[in-house]
Amino acid sequence: MQQLGMGQAVNQALREEMQRDSRVFIAGEGVGVSIHDSPMLPTAGLLGEFGPGRVKDTPVSEAAIAGLAVGAAAAGLRPVVEIMFNPFFTLASDMIVNHAAKLRYLSGGKSTFPLVIRMKSGAGFGAGCQHSHNLEAWVAHCPGLKVIMPSTPADAKGLLKAAIRDEDPVIFIEDMMLYFAPGPVPEEPYLIPIGKAEVKREGSDVTVVTWSKMLGVAMQAAAQLAEEGIDVEVVDLRTLVPLDKETILQSTRKTGRLVVLHEASRTGGFAGEICAVVMEEAFGSMKAPFRRVTGPDIPVPASPPLERFYIPDATKLVAAVKEIV
Amino acid sequence: MKTKSTRKTKAAALDRDHALYLLRSMIRIRRLEDKCAELYSAMKIRGFLHLYDGEEAVAVGVLEALTRDDAVVATYREHGHALIRGVSAGCILAEMYGKQEGCSRGRGGSMHLFDDKTHFYGGNAIVGGGLPIAVGLALADKMQNRPNVTCCFFGDGAVAEGEFHESLNLASLWKLPVLFVCENNLYAMGTALKYTQAVMDLARKAASYDIPSHAVDGMDVLAVEAAAKQAVEAVRAGEGPHFLECRTYRFRAHSMFDAELYRTKAEVEEWKKRCPIETFTQTLKSRGLLSEADLEKIERDVEGEIREAVAFAEACTWEPVEDLTRFVYSERRMS
Structure with a gap:
């Protein structure tokens, strides 16, 4: 390919x-x-x-x-x-x-x-x-x-x-x-439907919902956590609107735990929407409080160490998962 | 500098039927607006309501220069444009009532009349918001080799927006078939032109983008029509955009919430002496083209049209709340 x-x-x-x-x-x-x-x-x-x-x-x-x-x-x-x-x-x-x-x-x-x-x-x-x-x-x-x-x-x-x-x-x-x-x-022509999330990694202990570049971070953290016996399911939204609630809810009902990961700054970020949907529609299945791993509420800095700190990484995601598993 | 001075009405032969049509069109707008004001006071119409009294010659004269296939983009003071373009008074009033038989299913209201059948692309409540869209409509016509012109109305206030400048530049750069029509009524809401523009000769701004521009007496329907026809002809011939500044005046307040503290009653009265309907009526009478009986018939017909439109709007129905989320997205997914 x-x-x-x-x-x-x-x-x-x-x-x-x-x-x-x-x-x-x-x-x-x-x-x-x-x-x-x-x-x-x-x-x-x-x-x-x-x-x-x-x-x-x-x-x-x-x-x-x-x-x-x-x-x-x-x-x-x-x-x-x-x-x-x-x-x-x-x-x-x-x-x-x-x-x-x-x-x-x-x-x-x-x-x-x-x-x-x-x-x-x-x-x-x-x-x-x-x-x-x-x-x-x-x-x-x-x-x-x-x-x-x-x-x-x-x-x-x-x-x-x-x-x-x-x-x-x-x-x-x-x-x-x-x-x-x-x-x-793929070389042959194909379409991917708008509004369909994809489970990029199946797991049973915790659901990480993410999109865009943060998928790589989620997959890296999931691999690390697997070594410690924590089985992470990674849901890649791909489309934010219309939101594929079904895939999110199916996953969170199964794992009972939710971490949302995005690069954008925290306050008013789309993670809040995901958490609200799960809260409203799958609360009964949830075993732990939700976590958001996001960029901090600051303009993205240019300085290399500060920018590296801004972008959420696997270390931060692993820590967040461990708080609730 | 391609700006030309105000054009004079030609005293050339005037076809009687055509003259009566122009007069009738202006009277239709005036009576519709009168009725809107009344219905607003009766709380049948809600929201913000902007009436066109005094400016009728602009819409009537300019729209007369277009074909049915041409596109029209207007402002939030657009009831008259929609009416003359061919949207029925009933559909317009039903829209203002918020009824589902309205031209935008009651979802738009007074400022958002929209009608695909007549290529009337709004009604736009954003000052200057129509200009970039007009550029796109014209681009599509040009790319598809259609001989259409997009006519974009906007007020003097829009000239202060960035979208105005981006749009004029791009339309000129790509030689797009747009007629930009500035309805200069001297006030951006309640702020006089002299307090909003460093250069008050608005046609000069278009000239700075190498767009041929003309200023015309917007109180004179024949002058507007002649200027618009000449400009549309040039645009349709592939010369690129033209700019027409129609110098006009609104007799009523900016909207129904406006104490009019920014102008004197004397100024308004002075302009009312140049009422486009009154002056055209006198012109036609003096040329022997209009009798009292003609005028009475026009008034009677228009009164009937408006009465029927109100009855239609009253009889129209509210969209059920279950339909609330329809038309946010297409129901057809792919093409």
């Missing part, structure tokens, strides 16, 4: 969908001619294959980028636009929060807005807080948006293809560190 980074997997998904459907086009800052010339990046080579008519370099105008997606989707195209980094979403937030998310509802269900907004996210590059802040909880809070945060290259490819074919606005968040962590990606 081919080994690809997540950026390459995204690239394949974009290429396949653009080949399949002439309505699909991409736009964003440097999606055609980029300052970064690396085959590991998501839009590498697409300009050459599809031309400037469908691979559109835009000005540094996030509101216009997101807005053109809304308008073009309303008029029958399938835009896939890129907001370079998750924190830059704030510059496009009116178009995403007030328009993309709400216009279908405001049309009384008569119009659809099939668009994808891709964003890079994640700490680990020393880029500092205005490039590294994970804001998935902000978009997850907006009814009308679907939110995907894949953890593996294979998932990214199948989910992005599904997102492009979906009738609703999808926010697709790619952790940049994963661009450089190759993994197996």
Whole structure:
């Protein structure tokens, strides 16, 4: 099987969908001619294959980028636009929060807005807080948006293809560190359904719910804990909205213990939502208080030791699991 | 600098039927808005209500320049635009009532009229929020080789938003078929233009993006129509976006919650002398194109239309609460 980074997997998904459907086009800052010339990046080579008519370099105008997606989707195209980094979403937030998310509802269900907004996210590059802040909880809070945060290259490819074919606005968040962590990606065409979590590791003692880059941390901690006789089940959400409650509840009812792990800062983070769902719907099965392992409530620091401390690691997760097992 | 001065109404031959249509259209808007104010006082309509009295010539003149396939994006002062675009007064009022037969199933209300059939993409309660979407609609038309124009209305307040500048730049850069129509009524809510804009000649801002721009007397329906037709023709011919500043005035308050402390009664009265309906009526009479009987018939017809619309809205039904979560997401998953 081919080994690809997540950026390459995204690239394949974009290429396949653009080949399949002439309505699909991409736009964003440097999606055609980029300052970064690396085959590991998501839009590498697409300009050459599809031309400037469908691979559109835009000005540094996030509101216009997101807005053109809304308008073009309303008029029958399938835009896939890129907001370079998750924190830059704030510059496009009116178009995403007030328009993309709400216009279908405001049309009384008569119009659809099939668009994808891709964003890079994640700490680990020393880029500092205005490039590294994970804001998935902000978009997850907006009814009308679907939110995907894949953890593996294979998932990214199948989910992005599904997102492009979906009738609703999808926010697709790619952790940049994963661009450089190759993994197996099937060669034959496939889709992964939106809204389906995956149990990435089966276990019986405790459920760790996580997504995106933190899956690697969860798997590492699970391996460590296995050596100590603690059997961890790892649920990879993959999609935050719509949330696959069934898989979460099935797992937590089985293990009776829950730890939620995400990189984003703690207060108002999506872990709170997961805990609330389990509290409301599986309380009777739970044997211990829940734990959250998250980034601290600070802007992501650039300093290497501080940034390393910011990003949750296996040591912190192992400690949290041991508190409740 | 491509900004041109205010265009004058041509005293050329005016087709009587067309003239009566324009007059009737403006009167339809005025009477609908009068009724909205009344229904608001009667608490049939809730929320924020923004009425278009005084500005009718802008919507009527500009929309007359479009085809049925062109797209329209408007603001929260959009009842008139929706009406002239072809959304029935009944569906508009039902929407304001919050009834499910309304054009947005009652989910939008006064500021969010939306109608896919007439390519009316809202009604938008975010100042400047329509502009980036208009850019996208026009991009889609251009990419699919459709000869359509997207007409985007916004107020002078929107010119202060970043979205205005991003959108004009991109539309010009990509030569997109957008007609930007600034309905300059001199006040951004309750703040006069002179307190919000360093450069008060708004057409100059468009010119700075190399977009041909014109200012027109927005109280003169014929002048608006002529300017809009010329601009739309150029846009449709592939020249890229055009910008039309319609200098107009709203006779009523910004919304129903507005004490109007920012302007004098004398100023309002002065502008009312230029009422687009009154002045056009006089023009037509003086040219022998309109009789008292014609006018009475128009008023009678419109009164009937509005009466029926109210009856329709009253008879419409509330959406059951069980349907509350419908249309947040598509029911059809993939295409």
